[in-house]
Amino acid sequence: MSLPPTLDPVRTTNLAREALDIEAQAVLSMAGRLDDRFVRAVGLLLSCKGRVVVMGMGKSGHIGRKITATLASTGTPSMFVHPAEASHGDLGMITATDVVLGISNSGESEELTAILPLIKRMGVPLVAFTGRASSTLGRHADVVLDTSVEKEACPHNLAPTASTTAQLALGDALAVALLDARGFKADDFARSHPGGALGRKLLTLVSDVMRSGDDVPRVSAQTSLMELMRVVSAKGLGMSAIVDADDQVLGIFTDGDLRRLIEKTGSGADLRALSAAEVMHPNPRTVRADVLAVVAADLMEAGCITSVLVVDDAGRLCGALNSNDLMRAKVI
Template sequence: MTERRQLGARLAPLDAGEHDRIIDLARAVLDTEAQAITALAARIDTPFVTACRYMLACAGRIVVTGMGKSGHIGGKIAATLASTGSPAFFVHPGEASHGDLGMITPLDVVVAISNSGETAEVLTILPVLKRLGVPMIAMTGRRDSTLAREADVHLDVTVSAEACPLGLAPTTSTTATLAMGDALAVALLEARGFTAEDFARSHPAGSLGRRLLLHVDDIMHRDERVPRVGREASLLATLEEISRKGLGMSAVVDDDGRLCGIFTDGDLRRALDRGVDVHHTRIETVMTRDCVTISPGALAAEALQLMEARSINALLALDGERRPVGALNMHDLLRAGVV
C-alpha cells in the first residue's frame, strides 16, 4: 500500500482538459479501427474464397511470414489457425533467407503479410517459393504492390488511415490484418467441421479442454480407496470407513458387491437427530437407497452438473453390474480444474 501511495505521489497533476483529451484520443483510436474493420466486409469476396480453398487443399502446413509488426500479427494468425484445425506455423522472413526456408515444402501454403507489399525480406524469398511451386496468399495494404502482383491470391487489407496521430505507427493496419486472419481461421474452422471437442484436444491444459476431455475414471478414487461397507454393518463401522477414506460418504453393498445405497454426512446428521444408536443400528436401516450415481466413462463435467443439480458433494461410479468401482467428490473436481 505504501508503494502505491508513493507511485501516486509521483503522478503529475492533471487538469480536466487533459483528462478529457486522453479519453477523446483513445475513443478516436477505437472508432478509426472499428471503421477499418467494418470496411473489410466488402472485400470478403472471390479472392477470400480462393484463399480458403488453397488452405483447405493444403496437404502440408500453412506457413505465415511477415516482418516487424506484420510478423507479430502473422505469429498470432498462425497460432489461431493451428488451434482451430488448420496446422500452421510462423517463419521469420529474415531467418528464412538464412536457412529457415528449409522448413517450407511444396505441400505447404504460404501466407505473406506486408502492409506496403514491398518489404525487402519478404520479397527476397519469393523466387524460392515460386520454384517450389508453393501457393502464396498475400495480405497487403496496396493492391498494386510487388507482393500483391506476385501472389496467387491477394487479400486487400487497405486502411484509410492509421490510428496513430502521426500516421506512422502500425495501428489500424495491423488491426485490420489481424481481423482478416481471424476471418480466414473461422471460415476454415467451419468448412472443416471443427468441433468444440477438437478445440479441446489442442487445448488440453485449458479449462475447456478439461471440461471436454476429462472423464470420471481419470480422477475418481478406485479399488481400496472407495469407501464401502456391507449392508449389515453397524453405523459405527460405517463412520469408521468414512473417516478412513475421507470422502464424506460410503457405499453400502450386498453380498455380491452390488450397490444397495449410500450413507453420507447428511444421512448421519438426520440419523443423530432421530436419536439412533450408533453402536447397534444397522447401516441398511439409515442409508439412502435411491442414490445418485454416475458411469466411470462419463465426462467429469457431467459429474459436476449432477452434483450441482442434486445439491450433493460426492458421487459413486458404478460398473455395468451396479458394483462401485470409483468415488469422487467436489474437491476432486476442484483439483482437476473442472470447476
C-alpha cells in the same frame, strides 16, 4: 495515486475511445469487402498437403505469429518463417506442398519481397494480406485479401494499429472458415490444448480422477451405524456407499445424512442399534467411469451434493469422487 501533471484524464479517455472506434470501423469495413477471393484463399489453405507458412516483418510478423498459432490450434498445420531469416537458409523450410501466407500492409517489405520470386519459382501458392493490391506482394500473390484501412488509430497516422488489427481479425476469420470446412469440433480443439481448461474438461474422464479399490468407502446393508460412521471418517470422502454382496449399490450415507438423523431423533437418542440399511439414502445418483469428469461435476452441482458414486455397466460400485478430486484435476 496522484496523476502526472501532463496527463489529461479527459483527453486520455477520448483518445482511447477514438482508437477503439477507428479499429472497430477498420474491421467492419473489411468485412464488407469480403468476396470470392476470400473463398479462394480458404480453398487453397484447405487443399494444402503441407503446411501454411506465414511470413511477415515487424508488426505484421507479430500478427503472423499469432495467426500461425491460431491456425495450428484449429486443425490447419502451420508455421511461421521470418522473411529475413528465409534469405539466409530458412527458405529451405518451405516445400512445394506448402502454401505461403504473406502479410504486409504496404506490400513492399524488402525482406519479404526479396524472396517472393523464389517462392513463385518453387510453384508454392501465395496468399497475401496487404493494404495495396498493386504492391509487389499483391502482384506476386495468387490471391490478394484487402486489409487496407482508412487511417491508423495512432494520432499521427503512423504506428501500425488499425492495420494490424485488420490483419489479425482477417486471420481469425480465415481460421474460423477453415475449421468449419474441416469439420473441426470442440474435442479436436481439446486434443491440441491438453494443458488448457477446455482440454481438461473435454478430455478428462471420471476414471482419471476417481478413487478406486480400498480408497472407496463401502459397507453392507447390515453394518451398524457406528461402524458405518467409522468407515466414513477413515476414508475421508464424507460418505460411504452401501452395497450388497455383489457390490450392487443400494444406497449412500453422508455426513449430511448423519446431521439430519441426529436432528430428527434428538441428541439423546441411542443410534447404536441402527443399521446402514435403516439410515442410508436409497437409489443415490451415480455416474459411469467412462464419462467425462465434467458430467460428474454437473451432476453434483445440479443435485447440490459434493460426492458421487461411480458404477460399471452392471451397476456395481467401482469408484467414488468428490468436488475436491475435480478441483485438484482442474475440471472445476
